[in-house]
Amino acid sequence: MVNITEKIKEIEDEMRRTQKNKATEYHLGLLKGKLARLRAQLLEPVGGAGSGGGAGFDVSKSGDARVALVGFPSVGKSTFLSKITKTKSEAASYSFTTLTAIPGVLEYGGAEIQILDLPGIIEGASEGKGRGRQVISAAKTSDLVLMILDATKRAEQRALLEAELDAVGIRLNKEPPNIYLKVKKAGGMKITFQTPPKYLDEKMLYNVLRDYKILNCEVLVRDEHATIDDFIDVIMKDHRKYIRCLYVYNKIDSVSLEFLDQLAREPHTAVMSCELDLGVQEVVERIWKELRLMRLYTKRKGEVPDFSEALIVRRDSSIEDVCDQIHRTLKDTFKYAMVWGASARHVPQRVGLSHMVADEDVVSIVAK
Ligand SMILES: Nc1nc2c(ncn2[C@@H]2O[C@H](COP(=O)(O)OP(=O)(O)OP(=O)(O)O)[C@@H](O)[C@H]2O)c(=O)[nH]1
Ligand SMILES: [K+]
Numbered sequence: 001m002v003n004i005t006e007k008i009k010e011i012e013d014e015m016r017r018t019q020k021n022k023a024t025e026y027h028l029g030l031l032k033g034k035l036a037r038l039r040a041q042l043l044e045p046v047g048g049a050g051s052g053g054g055a056g057f058d059v060s061k062s063g064d065a066r067v068a069l070v071g072f073p074s075v076g077k078s079t080f081l082s083k084i085t086k087t088k089s090e091a092a093s094y095s096f097t098t099l100t101a102i103p104g105v106l107e108y109g110g111a112e113i114q115i116l117d118l119p120g121i122i123e124g125a126s127e128g129k130g131r132g133r134q135v136i137s138a139a140k141t142s143d144l145v146l147m148i149l150d151a152t153k154r155a156e157q158r159a160l161l162e163a164e165l166d167a168v169g170i171r172l173n174k175e176p177p178n179i180y181l182k183v184k185k186a187g188g189m190k191i192t193f194q195t196p197p198k199y200l201d202e203k204m205l206y207n208v209l210r211d212y213k214i215l216n217c218e219v220l221v222r223d224e225h226a227t228i229d230d231f232i233d234v235i236m237k238d239h240r241k242y243i244r245c246l247y248v249y250n251k252i253d254s255v256s257l258e259f260l261d262q263l264a265r266e267p268h269t270a271v272m273s274c275e276l277d278l279g280v281q282e283v284v285e286r287i288w289k290e291l292r293l294m295r296l297y298t299k300r301k302g303e304v305p306d307f308s309e310a311l312i313v314r315r316d317s318s319i320e321d322v323c324d325q326i327h328r329t330l331k332d333t334f335k336y337a338m339v340w341g342a343s344a345r346h347v348p349q350r351v352g353l354s355h356m357v358a359d360e361d362v363v364s365i366v367a368k
């Protein structure tokens with residue numbers, strides 16, 4: 001059997017050789033589809049010795065959210081972990097000082113955020129170089145990727161890392177494509193565009209679907225800007241992960257003010273120097289913001305709310321999620337809830353399980 005990595009290389013080479021124009025776009029679409037399938041195969045855990053597989057490091061999730069520190073070697077990931085948590089992770093000037101996942105806990109806003117220090121990754125990580133695949137698997141389990149970059153190194157480092165994560169299906173700061181796909185048992189293909197598409201047509205989708213052996217399905221493309229890459233992401237949705245990412249440039253003590261100013265203006269970006277303790281607290285605040293956690297306060301009937309301890313829930317949480325967070329079986333005896341705060345139309349408002357809460361709401365659960 002030809003090695004999957006070799007097959008991937010072959011397709012990538014062919015794509016590079018192929019001129020991009022109207023006549024070749026169907027063929028390129030097909031190649032992209034094949035590439036996506038091979039890359040997914042590469043990450044599948046395979047039995048047998050020496051194969052590395054797709055398994056991550058054995059660190060259990062804890063706390064209210066998980067943040068993964070991802071970056072090239074010696075950018076300062078471990079230095080940062082040791083600065084913001086009580087955990088000490090060894091830092092040194094040589095590459096690959098960190099060889100496994102080191103978890104630390106960041107306490108902020110009443111929440112406990114697990115920060116995962118990871119080994120540095122290098123180009124080719126997605127194909128299994130170094131601990132690449134394990135690091136990437138760990139990143140996939142996180143709620144936020146903190147991409148640590150060295151401000152003194154060449155600018156391409158960011159794009160290189162993004163490409164590695166992209167190759168294994170991690171989509172940073174992106175929403176899932178607005179395309180509906182339902183695979184069916186019979187009836188052929190039904191492809192509909194809600195508005196005239198700019199980069200797609202029926203034949204392109206048809207070709208890729210056939211290549212994936214999806215012959216019966218319903219497709220509704222709702223976004224006129226959708227591309228064939230978006231469509232492939234929808235087909236491969238079980239292998240795709242949409243994660244927020246904050247780019248953090250460390251070592252700003254060693255660059256010019258002018259360059260620093262330029263970096264800081266990039267979107268989703270923060271700058272810091274762990275060595276001089278510059279900007280580190282700001283990065284912590286940005287982590288909190290990017291995680292979009294909410295603080296709720298609970299109140300017993302006839303008592304004042306308990307503001308000493310917040311209940312941390314994710315954004316877009318309902319009363320049902322709140323119940324689950326308090327106790328696994330609370331839902332079963334739930335009668336109604338009273339809510340004070342921004343989510344209540346009038347205070348207090350009596351609500352059911354589907355009510356969506358807002359940050360800093362006070363909630364009182366009434367059981368049967
Ligand atoms: N100038 C400067 N050096 C820093 C800064 N932060 C960390 N370093 C140095 O950068 C080197 C690498 O730091 P580490 O924390 O080991 O980097 P890492 O990303 O964990 O490295 P690996 O685990 O090998 O991937 C060390 O010598 C640190 O002292 C900083 O803000 N400025
Ligand atoms: K290092």
Ligand SMILES: [Mg+2]
Pocket residue numbers: 077078079090091097098117118119120
């Ligand atoms: Mg390290």
